[in-house]
Amino acid sequence: MGQPNIIFITSHDMGDWLGCYQHPTLNTPHLDAFANDGYLFSNAYCTSPVCTPSRGAMMTGRYPQSNGLMSLIQEPYSWRLNSGEKHLSHLLHSHGYRTVLFNHQHEAPPDDNLGFQEQPLKESGWFHLITGERIVSAVETAEAVTEFLEECKDTDSPFYAQIGMFETHTPFDWSGAEPDDSNGVEIKSHSAHGTITNKYISGLQGAISYLDKAVGQILKKLASTGLDKNTIVVFTSDHGVELPRCKWQLYDGGLKTALLMRWPEGGVSGGTVCNWQTSNIDILPTLLDLANLPIPENVQGKSFASFFRDEKALPAREITFGMMHAAQRWTESRSVRSDKFKLIRNFTPSRMPIAPKEGFKSHIPGTGPLQERPVVEMYDLAADPQELNNLGIDPCYRAVRENLDDLLLKWLEDVDDPILRGPVITPYHQMATADLKRQ
Secondary structure (H helix, E strand, O other): OOOOEEEEEEEOOOOOOOHHHOOOOOOOHHHHHHHHHOEEEEEEEOOOOOHHHHHHHHHHOOOHHHHOOOOOOOOOOOOOOOOOOOOHHHHHHHOOOEEEEEEOOOOOOOOOOOOOOEOOOOOOOEEOOOOOOEEOOHHHHHHHHHHHHHHHOOOOOOEEEEEEEOOOOOOOOOOOOOOOOEOEOOOOOOOOOOHHHHHHHHHHHHHHHHHHHHHHHHHHHHHHOOHHHHEEEEEEEOOOOOOOOEOEOOOHHHHEEOEEEEEHHHOEOOOEEEEEEEEHHHHHHHHHHHOOOOOOOOOOOOOOOHHHHOOOOOOOOOOEEEEEOOOOOOOOEEEEEOOOEEEEEEOOOOEEEOOOOOOOOOOOHHHOOEEEOOOEEEEEOOOOOOOOOOOOOOHHHHHHHHHHHHHHHHHHHHOOOHHHHOOOOOHHHHHHHHHHHHO
């Protein structure tokens, strides 16, 4: 068996909203079938409920505080990878992989090629007014990928194809995806039934269905070329959906993601469910481990490849961490999650969304009813999966909170989190003070 090809597909703002993750109102037959043929990770979490820091951690195997991407790359935030940081594309290119980016990435500005040798769609699509990226529809992206796979079917050199899908980002109609309420709409307890809510969620469901069809095109071509046998395929999302207490928040709704993997020749197949708690910084070292490539010493993620070899192996980790930088109107927060409890520490004053009584007041759900955010939050994840009953100051849970506090503090020290030294200094602040001093 030669070196495996790697296809890494990411979606925006989708959480684990797929039929195979027990979301019955969603029409995702292709990804559901993919899960039934591969591995589904039921407890996969991202490091941040925001695009850039989550994707940066995923593609470097390093936490946002360590790799430099603590918030968004676009202006006016302008965060950048620290000098010397290695993206997955850099690492694979250095080991002889042909590295190709299809559609967008969110780990660097559009003019930074990272470690990609080719970007077939770089001059296609339309400009996103906020990020400055060129965005191409999922279907057009899939067509470009199928052409690439046809080209690769008779070559022996391994390739790495990173594929970014944008449809599931608000307002969901980038490519003309039609709203989908054919199976109803999913309303969680943190949302409210109402015309605006239903319309919003049906738009999200339609965008997910549109993306699923595009992924189906890619998987079909992969099979018809015979490349599927020795290709590791990863599908995941960067963070949770944009609903109250989801995106921008360190609750499970913001941090929980879909994570599906398949590699038939490597034994990653068979419709297996892995219940290990994983972080998206673990994906990079896992891929390198599976490809029998060296994992850089500074990688902070932990390979979970041992599960593919022995399902009785001990989990690679027992806790996951999350961070949210105080961009826009949100708070500076950090979290630690065990199988039973979630602890969140908030470092700047803000308000937090509560369950609305009526539909969303705008297309951005986070603008609903708000309440004061406490310094410490802790939730019993089994008894309170929506994380609504704060046990942070409950004396009965003091020992649990102190243990989680110790774990969180050690992590903050390990990653040299600037929050321990005071308010986080942003690139915008650095630019503003430098400009002032020049005057």
